[in-house]
Amino acid sequence: MGTKKMGRPTDNPKPHQMTVKFDDECKSILEQYSKQENVSKMEAVRRGVKKLKNDLKH
Numbered sequence: 001m002g003t004k005k006m007g008r009p010t011d012n013p014k015p016h017q018m019t020v021k022f023d024d025e026c027k028s029i030l031e032q033y034s035k036q037e038n039v040s041k042m043e044a045v046r047r048g049v050k051k052l053k054n055d056l057k058h
Helices: 024-037 041-055
Strands: none
Touching: 024 041
């Protein structure tokens, strides 16, 4: 039985992993935004997804 690795403690764990494919335009936008805001590409994606929340129909 394997042992589970412990990472840094966090108040916001991220247990879900996804793989995505981007076209050249989306990749460029993501890279420019992450550099401009000094955040990781994944943080930039998370911010983009959260902006979709207002578009949800309840």
